[in-house]
Amino acid sequence: MRHIVAVASGKGGVGKSTTACNLALGLSAQGLKVGLLDADIYGPSVPKLLGLSGKPRVLEGKTLEPLQAYGLKAMSIGLLIEPESAMIWRGPMVQSAITQMLRDVAWGELDVLIVDMPPGTGDAQLTMAQATPLSGAVIVSTPQDLALIDARRGVTMFRKVSVPILGVIENMATFICPNCGTASAIFGHGGARHEAERLEVPFLGEIPLTMAIRETSDAGRPVVATDPDGPQARIYREIAQKLWANLSGAPAGRAAPRIVIE
């Protein structure tokens, strides 16, 4: 793997998984070999987003074969457990599951592995950021203040473990009415961009709140793959291009940082 990139958010429900999935597809559209690892152990949504079902095959011994969807290689705990079963795992078990999905999966040669992180900045996220040789992290936030406060925590967490912030994405930036096409800033507008400027991290772009993104995500037909020339796909592809440009300048396969508690 040339680069491992974490897609994170300070809290749940801001569209982190949807963004991670469409970003991975945007990178793949550039001709890159891309994998998508669902590290959101408590709420795995990659199987649903990519319309995947069935268990991964076990190859020689204990290696798992990733599933393929829309040109991506994908792995998720959601493929290994029953859909309705609750993940009542403590931190170390979560960490061990994530480590296994990184190391014991036959990812093959990849330009980028996108990791859909669990939301928040708790133990699992911190250990993950510490134990994985991440090239950098992308933070997804909605525009309103409350979500931004959490996004700021995300930036602080990655900075603490010396993981470069590759950029901030504002999701649900404006609502595009499916009837008249009018854009309304339901959650305010521009918050994430200003925050990125304030924190001196790159701003990667804004994704509108649209019916098409919601419907295609929930139907397992992500918009970048199913309507690649449409307006939404174009936005994701542009963000993916910026991300790749920022990534190409980042050192590959960085050693995992150490956490020092003072």
Ligand code: ADP
């Ligand atoms: P998270 O990973 O942050 O919990 P999800 O990616 O699961 O969030 O998204 C939560 C819900 O919001 C899903 O139903 C998804 O389809 C929807 N969603 C995410 N981004 C958008 C968007 N830009 N426009 C419309 N719906 C969106």
